[in-house]
Amino acid sequence: MELILERGLEHQQKAVDAISAVFKGVTITPPTLAYQNPTFLYDEQCISANIRMLQRNIREDYRHNANPDTGHYLNLDIKMETGTGKTYVYTQAIYELHKRYGFNKYIIAVPSLSIKAGTRQFIEDKYVRHHFADDCGYNCEIELGVLESPKTKKKGFLAMPAPVRDFVSGSCQNTNRIYVLLVNMQLLTSGKMLTRSDYDYLVEGFYRPFDALRATKPIVIIDEAHRFSRAQKAYKTITTELQPQMIIRFGATFPEIIVGSGRNKVTVKDYNNLIYELNACDAFNKNLIKGVAKEHFEPLSSKEEKVKIVSVIAKTSANFQLRRQNKSPKTFTLEAGDSLSMIDSVFEGIKITAIGKNFIELSNGQKKYQGEEFNTDIYSSSYQEQMVKLAIQRHFETERQNFSGRQFKIKTLALFFIDDISSYRKSDDEKAPYLREMFERLLKEKLTELISNLPPEEDEYREYLKASLADIPGCHAGYFAQDNSDSDEDIAKEVDDILRNKKGLLSFVNKDGSYNVRRFLFSKWTLKEGWDNPNIFTITKLRSSGSENSKLQEVGRGLRLPVDENGNRISNEEFQLNYIVDFTEADFAQRLVDEINNEIPETTKIDSNELDRIAIARKIDSTTLLVELLTKRYIDSHMNINTERRNEFFAEYPEFTSGVKSGKVTNRNKKNNSTIKIRKAVYSELKELWLAINRKYYLFYERELEAEIPNVLFEILCAHDTFARTTVYSQREEIKVNDELGKMDLKDNTGVTYTIDKPLNYSDFLQKISQQTSIPITIIHSSMCKLAERKAIENDVINEYSAAQIVSKFKDWKISHLQTRFRYAQSQQPIAETALTYKDGQPREVIKQGVIGTMLVPGTPSSKYLYDAFAFDSPLEKDNIMTDISEVIVYGKIPRSSIAIPTIVGENYSPDYNGPLVKTTF
Template identity: 60%
Template sequence: MDLILKGDLPHQQKAIDAINTVFKGVKITKPSLSYMNPSFDINSGIVKENIKEVQKEIHPSMRGSNEIEDYLNLDIKMETGTGKTYVYTQTIFELHKRYGFNKFIIVVPSLAIKAGTQKFINSPYVKHHFRETQRYYSEIDLHVLESKKTKKGKNFFPSPVREFVSGSNQVTNKIHVLLTNMHLLQDRKGSMLVRDDYDYGVEGFYKPSDAMKATKPVVIIDEPHRFARDQKTFEFIENNVKPQMIIRFGATFPDREVKVGRKKQTVKDYYNLLYNLSSCDAFNQNLIKGVSKEHFEPISKKQDKVKIVSVNNKTSVNIQYIKEGEKTITHTLAKDEPLSIITSSFEGVYITGIGKNFIELSNGQIKYQGEEFTTDIYSSSYQEQMIKLALERHFETEKENFNRKFKIKTLALFFIDDIYSYRKDEKTGKETYLKNTFERLLKEKIDMELSSLTEIDSEEYKNYLLASKKDIDATHAGYFAQDNSDSDEAIAQEVNEILFQKEKLLSIKNEDGSYNTRRFLFSKWTLKEGWDNPNIFTITKLRSSGSENSKLQEVGRGLRLPVDEFGNRISNEEFFLNYIVDFTERDFAEELVRQINSELPEILVLTDEDIEKVAKKLRIDPDDLFLELLTKKYIDRNKKVNVEKKDEFIEEYLDFVGGLNKGKVKDSNKNKPQPVKIRKSNYAELKELWEILNQKYFIYYEKLEEEFIEEQLVELLKKDVFTDVIIASKRDIVRGSENGMVIGESAGVYYTLEKPLPYFEFLRRVNEGTNLPITAIHKAIVKFSKEHSIEDKYFNEYSAANLINSFEVWKTQNLQGRFSYKKTSLPIHPTPLTNKDGTPKDVISQGRIGTKIVPGEAMDKYLYDAIAYDSELEKDNIQSQIDEVVVFGKIPRNSIRIPTINGGTYSPDFMYVVKKKDGSKELNVVVETKDVENENVLRGIEEDKINSAKVFFEQLKLDGYEVKFETQLKSKKMKSIIDELLSS
């Protein structure tokens, strides 16, 4: 599987456009030497005016310094997971295409980020994307600077620097990029970049830093918060490399002190900030996953626990007592000593035995080194409860993701304290208690999942679970720092897959067709900046950190939006990352929200424009809003914000500051989904409508002549369906030297991978993906081949996938009005509301009818006793009192499953039984709610679902069931819809 990149995403394109705008109308001077970049006058008034123009979109408090000294500094702020690497890669292509720049130096803070950047830029799918999709006909030649091992004999000039510098600007389709990590750019004695005693130089330069400086490079800094201006690497860049431009891309920036009068004030170090995609923007615009934090509550509710720190040669054990808000105390206990020495909660419990890495207690429990447990003496370990919770959340998400038309491989990440609780230590032979516990709990959970599968769940998911159970060891893998020096082949494969084979980890099946069940990853916080995976849906911290790290950095490993089994990024839905911590971090959600909102610009005085803008959004009069704010004492008569009530003001009126929308960061401990009661008397009123909606229907397409299908397929085949599979090589050149052989890297080449499918297998794959007759597919290919020669190599997996995807698009665009529904004889019950015998259930899971809940009981006419909802529009509907409504209810998520034209299923949101004017209750209404202003905002796939639903309800009418189907947009109240239906 290749990841499929999308170009021209608005939130990324804005950053690239902002940088391009800075050079609009600026005179670019051609370089005088072949190894130089073009140059421009950094003090040009046009540059300054262009920056001012771009910064009109930036709040004044965030624009930063606008000074231009020896080089031009530009800043781009983008939240973690929104595609910074993609943006600065496309920026390189743009600056080369528009202005001829071809020497760039990318500086990153760590080896992990360096490896990730190298893999991204050199990946065949990335190269193909920028060449074929984005139409850049140049190529990045990436030179990676590595630390040099000291050897006696000749001193060789660093080859990556040599190749970077000597790259000629006369080769117009080549862009030379030098990639380095921060520690190699420091002016230390003997450092390879500042030495000048090399036997050979490049372009007359013997000091590498001088050669780099001579190219007049553009420097790109990734993660600028790691590069403060007084830090050695930044000083080296300024003093030794002397670029003509530095562009910094990051989610966070360093602090700096400025003088305000006589006092010093700490501010963010922004210099010409051109674009600010804040954390709020990223969450609110669904550019990243939301976060749902949850922690395991101890049985006794005591906020304390103990940890087995170390076992001392079977003679004694060191145990920490961890109590929230108090200093951690370590006790050393020997065999037969009571645990009550630690805390009276352990009264009567003694240590009865001490092993290599465990202790035995008089209550029959065994506790291992590194294990944490609460003072509830008969409870299982704290980690065991957290693993159970993590598996619960994982399988909830996995089941939903697997039952999609295009599946999403669901991954989970565990951070642990003790490596040898997971990875076997050959020296000590310690038991891998955490790994053993995890495998035992995973087996139990898989058995539970298998026993709870219903007819709605796919047979394939059942087989996936069975494959997982058959080889539990294959379902998980770990990566720890010392693995880099481990010679074990199995461990090396695990590490390689986690760090470098992202596509394989995201695949549900292996190349041989067997299931790839690896989806649980373990690490000791080694996977940090520079590593992420879009399909991480659960992160569990099986460690007590009390970390003061950026909360956004902690969850950043799993914030990126997921991709499906074909590598497509899913951006039209809301996803959540389950983040499971222990009780010491119970305030994580609040701290994360506080951190996100702290990035917002300081609002001290409201303007008339601010009030008008927010009033329009709230659909009230600006004067009324002003009086409302004044009455609540959030502002004074001069519109100045009351500092004492500022937090309260921001929480209630987020629109003034663009704060984080409610529900994007959730604390699951405070808002635990509760079983919701089904009011049986209300169900009786809805019973007939519910059973009508739950009759099973198949979708039938109008019979299309095979000749017509052939013609359409021929047209699709003309749209670049048959493609080469291109991969890039990495070329190492072995050269002789006085001290033996040395290996130098050189530019790789592209070559075509020929992996054809047998022709009938190709036809079979397209048939399975489209349900088209094999004969029609064959005839279309024969007809196409008469005008276009098709080599055997083009009958490959990529071409089959291209044809299937093209047909899906064609079907959506051309089969509207050419399909119908037919009722089946399949049983109606059980349903989410009813048992197998058709009787109503007592309760329904809150998650099936709404992720959010309002305290208190719902009105009498509502099907459920609680107000659970997903959007503000839904909440408004549930709380609306409409006299004509007899009874109504939220339709449980994914319960009706109307087949749709795009191959998926569709389930509306609400069902109503309404009284007619004559008092009879014959009007059944089904409503789809869309929390958008107008129909133009609806995405194509949503439109297709609604159009399919209209056809479905027309068929119900033909079958003798009168059900009105309506679409409700944000601007329309439910009362208006009901009134219009009753008057029609």
């Protein structure tokens, strides 16, 4: 499989063109030495003029450098949202600057090893080289040198690092070669490799690597600009030691600085000649990245047990207080190296690694300050298990659609961020990795369930799942920073697959023809930035802390649009990233919305094109709309927005607001309340059919069954797996595009339900079973007493899960024994209100969008369609409802759960195919 690169994507080409345009008309001086870049004057007036021209379409406050750079080099900033192809852009920019101006010495600085590995893989890939050489017509190649940490060496000959030597000595007179040196931040700031001057051989007259690199007059490209603030040592090393002619910073976010003083002090982004901006708003609106669906579970209990850091004794110990509802607080004193499990067992595996002046650092990477409180629930293994279970469920929902629901399959991946490595890898004390064992158990359960329930037409997917079930350990892999020094061969192979074998992860088949089942990845935020795989559809943050990090950065690993099994990027569909957090980040989606919208400048004026577009949408002419706005004093004669009335203006005319389109972020815990109109004339064509399928029927059983119930119930109670746990609920929020230019809003959707330990009062337990099975409470109690004579029943198993199990097993017995012992009889009662009609039989005005589809097709449906908008849940469904068949007179999608058929288990069955109601000429 090859990843198919697309040439000339507008959002990428604009960035490359912007960089090149900076040098339009600028004097470029040929090098005097073969190993040097051509040179230019960084302060030439022509460059300033070109930059001002390029900044015309950038928001006003971003055009001016808040902290002007005084260095003797040119700085350019390129802002591109995560997942939109920054690595591709700066690689093409390298080729383009070489082609136009002859620059061929570049140093790429990255903040981490994972980003370094991803960049190296991309630039060295044979297909990528052919793409730029052949498809893009550059007719040259990049010679990449990768600077690595020096290995321990025996005494003797000391050679200058080969990548430095090759980079420096490469001749600029070789027009078919571009020299690029890739280096990570740590190598710039620590060690003697680049600063020492005692190497045995010099390079171009230099013994010190930094001096030799500086002499090439390089261009430096910085990836992930927010990690290289100008106050940091790494950035200062670049400017003082390398002294480049130009620094080009690429990033989705940039460092923040404080400008002004006193009351005028404000925090701003440290942009320095920002010449291209593709912000998150544009990326979402133009469908360049996936949407986001946030989901979380509520706390397991309402006790709100918390731990507070009462005081920190600098560098020696810390005093904690465990606060529980209706109980006296308990105080604990812990030192560095102690485990928090001394306070509560839920903190198993988390230790204090360091103690500062007023804070402690934990082994999960978190820093907690004196006076800070944190909940115990999110550290509970039961709570964590529900998050993993939810992640697995969401993964397979997506994977099944990506595998069976399209012409070319999409390999679907999931990523887990964890804080305790020993929970996944075996520790030195041989302690069982509980998270790994729990994950494999839940995965096995889910695979078994899916395999048994798949229809015959999904045989290929069934075989893929069977291969997964046969190799559970092969389904997942992990990468952590400590793996870079681990000698274990199996771990090394996992790391290699994750960091370097992107194509392998995206493939369904291994080289030997067997299924490649690896698709669940575990990491400790090591893969947070830089590493990317386009087919990440689910990210789960286990034991997260509700940090103040950029929410866009956190979801960034999953925003990239996916590729299919042939390597083609799929950009003509809407995809969604499942993002699962704990309840301390319940507001994650809203904060993500706010972060994206904060990047959009406040609208101060409307233009004629915007006026025309909105007038058409409102079905009036633009002159009428203009008069309305002027009359209401929302704008002046120059179409400037009246600042005193702007809130009223946007409330009445929300189309004029700018920002991310509503619907891109959704909450799965809440329901979608958007409505769609029902066309009454169309409904009249379907009325007869709709009333027929909504007639009520009763179900009658044989009288002899009553005597069998007590024995059946007792057998169910005796089963070994009947008594166990209870229920928790998740909440989900999504971001999606539904309108044209509205601010980003949260769209709500439904979450999921799981089971964990939680006891029930015995009387409630009996009543719950009776209500759901129609078995009298006296019979249930009698059977429980009979069971108690046989074996002891613990109080904690008298819970909601056990009740649900009894109900479920009784239903199973009904299904297996009552198939021929019942009959239906039509009710004589009149048809009550339905999903499409009121009690009087008249059609409803509207129906909730969520009951017929989560996504909308732009435009107006044909006159045959029951609703005034096309709503759908999958690409296949979208194609079906938009197909125009001449024989069809009228059609419409059946609302979810609107058709109820009584069943022998005492419930109503609603057909789940969500198919159409159709009237044809046949």
